[in-house]
Structures are given as structure tokens and as C-alpha cells.
Amino acid sequence: MGSIEDFRSEAHDWIEANLPSELRVGNRKDLPKELLGAWIQAMASRGWVAPEWPTEYGGGGLDRSHAAALRAELKAFRAPVVGGFGTQMLGPTLLELGTDAQKEEFLPGICKHETKWCQGYSEPGAGSDLASLQTRAVLEGDEYVITGQKIWTTGADRADWIFCLVRTDPEAPKHEGISFILFPMDQPGVEVSPLRLIDGSEDFSQVFFNGARAKASHVIGPVNGGWTVAKRLLQHERTTDGGSEGGITGAQKETYADVVKREVGFDNGVLADPVLRQRLASQEQEAAALSLTMRRAREEARAGQTARDIGSLGKYRWANMVKGEQDLAMLALGAHGLGWEGPGFEDTQLERTRAWLSTRSDSIWGGTNEVQLNVIAKRVLHIPE
Amino acid sequence: MGLILSDDQLILRDMARSFCEEKSPVERMRTLRDNQDETGFTRALWKEMAELGWVGIPFPEDLGGSDMGYGELGVVLAECGRVLAPEPFLSTVLLGGNAILLGGQESLQKELLPGVCSGDRLLALAFQEHGRFSPYHVETRAVATGSEFRVSGEKLFVLDGHVADQIVTVVRSSGEAGDREGLTLLVIDSGAPGVTVQRTTMMDGRNAARVSFNETPVDAGRLLGEVGHGADVLDPVFDRATVALCAEMFGSFEEAFERTLEYLKTREQFGVKIGSFQALRHRIAHMFGELEFARSVLLDAQTSIDEGRDDVAECASAVKARCSDVASLIGAEAVQMHGGIGMTDEEETGLFFKRLKAAEFTLGDAVYHRNRYAGLRGY
Ligand SMILES: Cc1cc2nc3c(=O)[nH]c(=O)nc-3n(C[C@H](O)[C@H](O)[C@H](O)COP(=O)(O)OP(=O)(O)OC[C@H]3O[C@@H](n4cnc5c(N)ncnc54)[C@H](O)[C@@H]3O)c2cc1C
Numbered sequence: 001m002g003s004i005e006d007f008r009s010e011a012h013d014w015i016e017a018n019l020p021s022e023l024r025v026g027n028r029k030d031l032p033k034e035l036l037g038a039w040i041q042a043m044a045s046r047g048w049v050a051p052e053w054p055t056e057y058g059g060g061g062l063d064r065s066h067a068a069a070l071r072a073e074l075k076a077f078r079a080p081v082v083g084g085f086g087t088q089m090l091g092p093t094l095l096e097l098g099t100d101a102q103k104e105e106f107l108p109g110i111c112k113h114e115t116k117w118c119q120g121y122s123e124p125g126a127g128s129d130l131a132s133l134q135t136r137a138v139l140e141g142d143e144y145v146i147t148g149q150k151i152w153t154t155g156a157d158r159a160d161w162i163f164c165l166v167r168t169d170p171e172a173p174k175h176e177g178i179s180f181i182l183f184p185m186d187q188p189g190v191e192v193s194p195l196r197l198i199d200g201s202e203d204f205s206q207v208f209f210n211g212a213r214a215k216a217s218h219v220i221g222p223v224n225g226g227w228t229v230a231k232r233l234l235q236h237e238r239t240t241d242g243g244s245e246g247g248i249t250g251a252q253k254e255t256y257a258d259v260v261k262r263e264v265g266f267d268n269g270v271l272a273d274p275v276l277r278q279r280l281a282s283q284e285q286e287a288a289a290l291s292l293t294m295r296r297a298r299e300e301a302r303a304g305q306t307a308r309d310i311g312s313l314g315k316y317r318w319a320n321m322v323k324g325e326q327d328l329a330m331l332a333l334g335a336h337g338l339g340w341e342g343p344g345f346e347d348t349q350l351e352r353t354r355a356w357l358s359t360r361s362d363s364i365w366g367g368t369n370e371v372q373l374n375v376i377a378k379r380v381l382h383i384p385e
Numbered sequence: 386m387g388l389i390l391s392d393d394q395l396i397l398r399d400m401a402r403s404f405c406e407e408k409s410p411v412e413r414m415r416t417l418r419d420n421q422d423e424t425g426f427t428r429a430l431w432k433e434m435a436e437l438g439w440v441g442i443p444f445p446e447d448l449g450g451s452d453m454g455y456g457e458l459g460v461v462l463a464e465c466g467r468v469l470a471p472e473p474f475l476s477t478v479l480l481g482g483n484a485i486l487l488g489g490q491e492s493l494q495k496e497l498l499p500g501v502c503s504g505d506r507l508l509a510l511a512f513q514e515h516g517r518f519s520p521y522h523v524e525t526r527a528v529a530t531g532s533e534f535r536v537s538g539e540k541l542f543v544l545d546g547h548v549a550d551q552i553v554t555v556v557r558s559s560g561e562a563g564d565r566e567g568l569t570l571l572v573i574d575s576g577a578p579g580v581t582v583q584r585t586t587m588m589d590g591r592n593a594a595r596v597s598f599n600e601t602p603v604d605a606g607r608l609l610g611e612v613g614h615g616a617d618v619l620d621p622v623f624d625r626a627t628v629a630l631c632a633e634m635f636g637s638f639e640e641a642f643e644r645t646l647e648y649l650k651t652r653e654q655f656g657v658k659i660g661s662f663q664a665l666r667h668r669i670a671h672m673f674g675e676l677e678f679a680r681s682v683l684l685d686a687q688t689s690i691d692e693g694r695d696d697v698a699e700c701a702s703a704v705k706a707r708c709s710d711v712a713s714l715i716g717a718e719a720v721q722m723h724g725g726i727g728m729t730d731e732e733e734t735g736l737f738f739k740r741l742k743a744a745e746f747t748l749g750d751a752v753y754h755r756n757r758y759a760g761l762r763g764y
Contacts, residue, residue, distance in 0.1 A: 281755035377666035
């Protein structure tokens, strides 16, 4: 691999040549579909949808620092982020725990961004207490037959496949009878019923399984050993790069700080409200501290120093941070932040309302804040329960 | 890099830790306090620290220093903070010493700094005139007459002022209280005519003094920086001292955190360890997060000085705002989670609590530094 500088300038030139200006606006939901599709294809052709995965599966084969340089370049161009459950969660887990056949079958589809995945973990009775899940899978020949219900399944209505936690041994203690299995969504035994969220979107669904079928060879890890796989995947889910205003909200053209400055105004060069000025300084310091802490964890790992697992800490602080940013923007907007739709409000104001609502979920999905604190107390601080 | 300790820094940390544990358990600080020791720290120990090269860390070798960085100084200060050692790093090295290093003529540096590095000379910086930190709010006046100044006014909270040989004093030569322009820095011998030093004892057992000047004559050769532009020297002095103070605070609240964590694992009530109560588990998990974030921001601030980055002021305010808040949180939670014993003078938690509160207010609290940070960031 060449020097980072050379690679970075090569990546820069490539993005300049391939990324149309209409797409240089961050992660907006209303991006022109055809342009976006072409961009994803171009990225996939270089393996850059999954820059750190091996080239044999369609990844970019880059090491960590080259991949970081690529991400930095993409960010500088405000390129839309290509990825999702496949690249962020399932892929890394398969690379570690899948068989060669499973990797060959599933990773290329993720790298080409052809297969969309969803995550079938939560059930009506199993949220924070995920291991109490009840969805059953029974072996019939070389297939499992699945019956039960999942809920809060993000993107289920658009997904081609699901990675799902199912109970394969109802007699075993609750953590020991679970398997991690993959199956297609487009089949008779699967029914998806979208749910509307407080921000008005229909991003997640209830999913009912009534005799859905999965190949026995699509169990990841050992049968009844799915809990370990599930936890490993959660670690990938909780990994944050400390990005501000991230999460399930699209990044607006204006940052929350821009909104605060514009709405509050200045008095002799100083933000006119002293309390909001303090809060803006706190938020900016928190964002800097989060990304420094994530960087420090990477440096510690690289230097082989004992790194404490700060995945849960990062998720917890990140959730509070992004919620705090939107809270602050809302405070500055006042009544302008209360618009729901239609005339009378600017688009950016309407987007803020929705962003504020949708970021409420950041302290819930992927393990609630309370669950993250439980994990820190138990696994990091080792306080007996 | 800079966000992790280098191998050399790890060695230094281990050395400083065994030195402090052996020669300066928290008990020593208590004894100094209870005996109302006239120095307030241990001169012999300060000499030893000087011989190890720690006192001279930020000074160049030709002035007797050991020419290391704030990364190294931070490692030593954090260990001092863990045992609440009251030795005069802040007053002598970081405030008085840095003012002379950054603002003094070569001759003045050669006269005064080797004695600082060897642990013989003690310095103080007299700046504060009000309760809350407000560095340009200076009314102490200097009037220039021929080749000397005449200084009159009163200073508060002059750390270790009762033992300082020289007091670097911030005076106003023009303008009005609050103006950044018009400040001047003068090195004044504590025995000079018209100087009165009144020792004051503080909640954390340390000493600061009220120092008054009545027509005190100061030779023009004792000037640091330029007349009326003292703030150009003062600002970077405060930035460095602030970052270093945060390193000491970090050591103190890390120790307070670890002791509290241990208490949660050992103290029993209702037949179980109190650490099994979720109300306490969540709070200490949150404290852990605060501690880890403070560590990152501190290491970055130290690096900003050592690498000569242009964002030192921003980093200094970011780290002091954070460490002030974390000191306040961990100090208060340490007392609360210890229950009644935490309120006793005999148990050491209270000693950490009180030191952390004093340090929180030293060189600006969180509100001050968030305001300053906002100003530096253009809002
Ligand atoms: C936007 C969004 C997207 C999501 N996407 C997916 C998805 O794609 N796939 C999927 O499987 N799931 C998804 N989830 C579900 C998510 O993982 C769960 O909502 C979450 O784990 C919490 O479970 P629950 O909703 O059942 O709440 P509960 O577990 O019932 O929690 C209710 C409250 O009790 C608290 N609580 C629970 N247990 C404890 C405890 N031991 N100690 C202290 N407090 C506790 C919780 O913190 C919470 O405040 C999504 C959720 C959201 C909001």
C-alpha cells in the first residue's frame, strides 16, 4: 500500500471526478435516486463501500489508516454515506464468526450494496432484556421453520434479508437456546407492518413470522450459540466515530450551532444570550472530547496499552450529545421549531423539528442509556451486582 | 499522537507514583495542616523534587531546567494530586516562573530561574483582586517616576505568597479595571518597602496571602514584557498554568473516584454491597465517563503546548471548564457515596473534596472558561 498522502490525494481526485455536485450535500433523504445509484456503483467498483474488508469479497482491502484517510476525504466532500446494517453490523460480524461459505455468499452483496439487511432482535416482550426473546425456529430437514414476532425493525419494509435472533432450544437457560440466523424477507411466511414514529416517519415495522423458512446452513456460529454472535454484533452497532448530528437523522445543511447563532444573534460580537452561549460552548466541547476519546482508544489499542472497552461509554455520551445539540437548536428556534408541515415554516425549520424528535431515539436503540450504564458498571468497573 | 503516554512518560509516572506514595502519603498533608506548619509544605521534599528534575521541567537547560514538556509535567502533577501534595508547583513554577520565562529579559531570567529550578527560590504571582477570577480586573496602580515604578494596591489569593522570595505582580499603568490594555508585570521582592504580606489559610489546607503595596518602589529593570502590554505575557502564563493545574486536579479526582469505586465494592447495607444498588451504579458509571473524557481533553491540551499548536488558549479553557465540572461532580459524589464517614475529618474523602473545590475556583471556574472558549471561537 502506498503512502497515506499519495492515497489521500488519489482518493481526492477520484471523488472529484465521480461525485456529482448534487450529491455533495451530506446525508439527505431527498437525493436524486439515479445519481445516488451511480455513485454507489462507482464506490462499490473500488471496494469502497466496505473499505477495510478483503478484496476477495468485494471490499477495498485497505488498512485502518488508509480507510480513515478515505473517510476523511469523503467527509470533506460531504459525500452521502453509503452503508447500513450490512456494512456496519452484519458484515464485520460475519468476517469474524462466519464460515468461508457464508462469507462468500453474503459479503459481496453487501459490498455491492445490492442486498439490504434489517436487524431482527427486539420483540414486544424482549427489549432491554433481549435474551428473553420468544420467536421460535424448528428444524425440518435442512430448513428451520420460524414462528413469532419482531418489532422496531428498522428498514424491514425495504430489506431483502434479515439477520434474526430465534429460539432453537426452549428448554435451555435463556441465553443458551438462541441462534443467529439469516433468511430472505420476500417469502410467504413473512409479513411486514410499518409503524409510524413520533417524527412522522415510517422507518421501522412490526414483522410477523408464520412459517417463514431459513436454510440450516444460514445459522451463524453454533446452533444455540447465537447469543455470543448477537453480543458481538451489538458491539459493532455501538461503535461510534463520535460524529456530531449523526444517527438516523440526515445531516442538515446548517449545523445546530449555525441555527443557534442565527436565531440568538450577536451583541458586540458576543452571542446575545449568555445562557445559550454557555450551552453552545458545552456542546462544542463535548463533541471535541468525544472524538478525542475515540481517537485515544484507537491509539491505545494500536500501542498495545490496556484499553478499557469504551464502546458503551461512547454510545451513551454520543446519544446525550446529539440530543443536546438538537435541544439547543430548538431552544434557539422557539416557536419556529414547532412547525410540523405545510406553509408558514421554512424547510430547514421543519427539518429541525423532525430531527429533534427523531434524535430522541438515540438513547433507546442499540441498548438504552440505562442499559449502557449497566454495562459500564458491570463489565468495565466490575462492580458485583 | 500525544493522547497516550509514551514509554518514557510511563516510566516517569511509575517513579513519581512510588515517590509520592513513599514520601508523601495524604497523611503528610494532614499533618502540615494540623500543625499550621509555617511553610505549608515541606522544603526538603521540594528540594528532592528539584534534584529529580521535576521542578525544572518547563525551563531550558541553560537556566538550570530539565527542558521537558507539559506531558511530563502533567504526569508528575497528577501523581502529586493523587496524594494531595501541597508543594508549590503552581505558584513558583507555573505562575511566577513562567511569567519570568515568557516575559523576562535574559539577565533577569539568569538571576532568578536557576534558583527556582534548584528548589531554593520560591515565587508567587499576584493577580487577583476579586473573588471570582477576572484577570484584567486590576486596580493596583503603578506610576512610573524616572527609572522606577511606585506600586500601590492590594492583592488577594496570592498562592504561597507568605513564603515567596519574589512576587510577580500584575499592576495597571493605564486604562481602567477590566481593560486588557494597560497592564504591566513587575517582579517585586517580598521584603521591599511598603509590602505587607498577610498569610491566609484556605479550606484545602493550602496557603494564599493578601499582599498590599504602599508606594513600593520597583526598579524599571524588574519589568516583564512591555509596559502596558503585560497581558501578552499573562495570557500564555495562565494558559500553561491552567493546563498544569488540570493535571493535578485530574490526579485528585481520579484518586477520589477510585476510592469511591472501592467503597461501593466493600461497604454493605441491607445485607448486600452498596455497589449492587442501581441508583449508585448508574451514577458511578457516569462519573467514569466524565473521568475518561477529562483524561482525553487534558492529554490534548498538554500536547497543544508541547507541539506549539495555535489552539493552546482554546484547549486550556476547554480542559479547565471540564475539569472544574468533573471536580465538582466527583468531589460531591465521593462524599455522598461514603455517607456519614465521608463527612468526617478523619476519613480522607473530605480532604479531596475540599482540594477539588479550591482548585475548581483557581484560575477560573467552568462558567468563566466556557465564556472564554465561546469568545475564542467567535461567539
Ligand atoms: C429508532 C429505533 C430503531 C430501532 N431499530 C431496531 C432494529 O432495527 N432492530 C431491533 O431489533 N430493534 C430495534 N430497536 C429496538 C431497540 O433496540 C429497543 O427499543 C431497545 O433495546 C429498548 O427496548 P424496549 O423498547 O423494549 O424498552 P424496555 O426494555 O421495555 O425499556 C423501557 C425503559 O426501561 C428501562 N430499563 C429496562 N431495563 C432496565 C434495566 N435493567 N435497568 C434500568 N433500566 C431499564 C429502559 O432503559 C427504558 O428506559 C429500535 C428502536 C428505536 C427507537
